[in-house]
Amino acid sequence: MNVSKAVWRKSSRSSGNGGACVEVAGLSDAIGIRDSKDPYGPRLIVGRSEFAALLATLKH
Template identity: 45%
Template sequence: MEMGSIRTTWRKSSYSGANGGECIEVSSRRPHIALRDSKDVDGPELVISNNDFRHLTETLKNQ
């Protein structure tokens, strides 16, 4: 899914720290969520459904 032309606001977790090391950024693109590497803002994006993102975050919280 090509969405590079859509202007979005990206955000990082408050847990990512000041140096921005190994983080992902998240952007809401209803009805999807886009994810990207914070160190490669012009790189590829992973676009998933809101439900898949919710399942991913719930799974990670339970690890």
């Protein structure tokens, strides 16, 4: 999947102290996840339903 034109955003809950942060990007039929400290490194691409399930699990 081509993510070269993806618009990545950092969580509003990320602190500004250089800690561990992730960025996400909405893709055509998936969600991209990457380490904000390594924007050119590996990316995880998951389906939208899988991402929704992850968020639901994290909120509980």
